[in-house]
Ligand code: PEP
C-alpha cells in the first residue's frame with residue numbers, strides 16, 4: 143500500500159475543516175504526519191471490504207449491527223483487562239441479539255482509534271478560569287491546566303501506538319477462548335442469575351442453552367463458532383491523522399483509510415461543503431454519518447449522493463440520534479424519502495447522544511429508560527414503514543462505572559460521583575449494557 147497523496151497536493155486544502163485543533167506549531171505537525179505516512183496500516187483493504195459485505199446484509203435486512211465502546215478512549219485505559227471486558231460485554235450482548243433476531247450480528251467496536259472529540263465550545267470555564275476545551279487524548283490532556291490543554295501533535299503518534307496495542311488485544315481475544323460461544327453464554331447466565339431483573343431474562347437464556355446443546359448434539363458446534371469476526375471503528379475527525387494513514391490498496395488501486403475498518407462523520411462535521419464529507423467521499427471503506435434532529439431529508443439525500451453515488455449496499459450507514467422524545471416524529475420523513483430515492487443504506491440507532499441530561503450533582507448523564515425508549519421508537523418507526531431497524535450504536539464500558547442512571551442494578555443520581563470515569567459522555571456500565579441487550583431482544587424476532 144502506498145500513501146494516497148504523496149505525489150499530489152493535499153486534496154482537501156480547498157475545503158473548510160470543522161473541529162480541527164489549533165496546532166501551535168505547524169512544522170511539528172508536519173513532522174508527525176510525515177512519520178505516520180511511513181507506518182504500517184492498522185487495518186487492510188480486504189478486511190474493510192468484508193465489513194462492507196456484512197453491512198450490505200444489514201442494509202438488505204438480513205443482519206443486525208451492534209456497534210459500541212467508549213465515548214472517548216484514553217491512553218491510560220489501554221489495558222488488557224479493560225479491553226477484554228469491553229469485548230466480552232459486546233460479545234455477550236451480541237449472543238442475545240443473534241438468538242432473538244435469528245440473523246447474524248455484525249460486531250463493531252468504537253475502539254482502537256476513538257481518541258478525538260468534536261466539542262460544542264472551544265473553551266471550558268471552571269471557577270472563573272478559561273482554558274481550551276479537552277478535544278480527546280489525540281489532541282490535548284484532560285487535566286485542567288494551561289500546559290495540558292495545549293494541542294500537541296506528537297499525541298497523534300501515541301494515538302497510533304495506542305490503537306495498535308488495542309487492536310492487537312482485540313484480534314487475540316476475538317480469536318481465542320474468550321470468544322467461545324459456550325463461554326460467552328456462561329457469562330450471560332452468571333449475569334442473569336445475579337441480576338435483579340434476571341427473571342425477565344431467564345427464558346431467553348434457557349432457550350439459548352437448549353440451542354447450544356442441540357448444536358453440540360448434532361456435532362455442528364458450538365465449538366465451530368470459536369472465533370468471532372470483529373471490526374473496529376471511530377469518528378474520522380482529525381483529517382491530518384486520517385489522511386496520513388490513507389493508503390492506496392495495491393490490488394484495487396483504490397484509497398482506503400487504514401486507521402480503522404469503519405469511520406463515521408459526526409453530527410458536527412457533516413457539512414456538505416466541508417472537508418470531512420470530501421475526504422469520506424474519496425475513501426473506499428464502509429462509512430457512516432450521524433444524523434441529529436436538525437437533519438433534513440434534503441440534506442440526507444445530498445449526503446447519500448456525495449458518499450454513496452453508486453448506491454452500493456454496505457457503503458453507507460446512517461446513525462440516527464434524535465432523542466427519545468423526537469425519534470417517532472423526526473425519523474419517518476427521513477426513512478420515507480431515502481427509501482423513495484432508491485438508496486439502500488443501513489439504518490442504525492444511537493440512543494445515547496440525543497438523551498444527555500444534567501444530574502442535580504452537575505454530572506452529564508443519561509437515563510437508561512430514555513436510551514431504551516429511543517431504541518423502541520426507532521424499531522416502531524421502521525416496523526410501521528416496512529424498513530429494517532438495522533442496529534444500535536451505544537457508548538458503554540465493560541467496567542462497573544456509575545455514569546448513566548437506571549438499569550437492573552439501578553444507578554441513582556446520588557451514585558454518579560462514586561465511579562464517574564468518563565472523560566467525555568456517560569457510558570452504560572457492564573450490567574446496564576447487558577440489560578439493554580436482553581430488553582432490545584424483545585423487539586427483535588417475529
Ligand atoms: C459521539 O459519538 O461521541 C458524538 C460526539 O456523537 P455526535 O456526533 O452524534 O454528537
Ligand code: MN
Pocket residue numbers: 213214495537566567
Ligand atoms: Mn459521545
